[in-house]
Amino acid sequence: MVKLLKVHGSENKFFILDQTLLENELNDIELKNLAINLCKNILNGADGLLVIDTSENCLGKMRVINADGSEAKMCGNGLRTVSRYLSEKYQLDQFKVETLESDLSVQKAPDFYSGVPAFSVEISPISFKKTDLPFSYKDLDEMINEEIPEFIPEEKFSAVAVPNPHLISFVSDIQHDALNDLGQKLNSTNDYFPEGVNISFAKILDENKLFVQTFERGVGFTNACGTGMSATSLVFALLHPEQFDSNKDITVYNPGGMVRTNVKLNPIKELSEIRLIGNATFTHNLEISEDALHQNQLDDLNVEETGEEKDYQSFIKSIKE
Template identity: 30%
Template sequence: MTQKIRFTKMHGAGNDYIYVDATRNPLQNPGELSVAWSRPHTGIGSDGLVLIGRSDVADFSMRIFNADGSEARMCGNASRCIGKYVYDEGLTNRTTVTLDTLSGIKTLVLHPGPDGRIATVTVDMGAPRDLRTVDLGDGYGFRHGQFVSMGNPHLVLFVPDVEAVDLAAIGPRLERHPQFPGGINVEFAQILSGGRIRMRVWERGSGITQACGTGACATAVAASLVRLTERTATVVMDGGEVTIEWRESDGHVYMTGGAVKVFDGEIELTTE
């Protein structure tokens, strides 16, 4: 027996996911489907699968599965895309909505463009936690890094030339560093002029991606902590850029960036 699943491919700063309205298309094994559908040649091709659902405590819920099938706690880029999806698809007419995630409830402020559709979204990512400098030890080429939790763990390393980093080689080694038994997201960052930061990312469970929203937040917080930038910075990633404000008034991190719909589609799912 086959079932047709409707999906929307979207990206935030190049961080692309497959979005499924789980209230209309319930999926029993999303981790396995994320692995299959994320493959670029035999699937749809993406960094993972995002399910949009109902919530008893917020307007909508989000579950996100990486390309390796593991479930992530939070993704800032995916959150922005959900904001665009629920508004443009008529699931809400409000420009402030709440989203239930494994990292808690996030507030999204939606900014419509001239065509009435959502162009950018600001996400209240909450307060960063467990801010500390870590000693990585010998054998990695990078002795010290900044640990920042944005609901998921990040290791930020500041380098003079981010393009010179062999991310494919060092990324998986740092992801599985003994200090982080559950794995960690790794960001390499270079300070540019004018409050801009160039960042490249190795995402836990997905590898090299075009962007990472929580990683951009962690990078901006780390840069402010070590006095390399002010509390507001633009983070430039391979797929695009976002503006991060670590607000003094409440200690929360606010991320503003674009959300782009790529296409709608259907994929057949064989069921027993």
């Protein structure tokens, strides 16, 4: 029998499949079809499937298959949950995880709340170059605090890859319909972001305190986007130095809860450092035969709740009080 996990970071929900425990690994087509099925039909769905493979240089390798079957370069919220899984599997608190673009350092962090384990993960590499996002707009080589009336009149936008591509706008009020419209536009065939882009609207609440809502490429609206909150924190530090204290973490609220980010700016902005710190919650254990997994037949899943979601909801209640 094969064991899977249902997990979340700030209610950004995933299934975890550890392929190193299988007799025969799933091929890419099988993984895509499994991700679509799991994320649409099982336990009220999820935003993606996190696949753990062996790595030559790290404790493990993480692949991120989105709900639509596409593959993302990285996932900050997902990386925290994979880090917890590997930490418990190998009894280590600090190590590296291989992702498609880079090997990232991760470490166990103090619990966010009783029964709410947390991990701190590196977010990198960073690039503002149009070729790395990619984007095309007039003669811009970088898009930093630019008015783009074709997107939304009178709003300013910044684009950064971490390494997932992100478009960020600091707004006075987060308008769900406007974010949805722009997300649909830039993730359909368009002249600006030919490969699509994650879009975050951010509201500055106070010094080192933000609220971020993200429309995620390949998913749509998510409760939270780890790389989106990380990218937004970096742009916040660059553009709003009067409200950024470099000696403290940034608190980032989102529809699914709250994370912290730590930003260390470098005069060469691509060499800045970002860490994402937040919960790594396991909500369900699932069990199925390996043959059924290969056949993408999920009717005979055995599911057991862990009880951790109750603790997470207590944490959410505590930060709202």
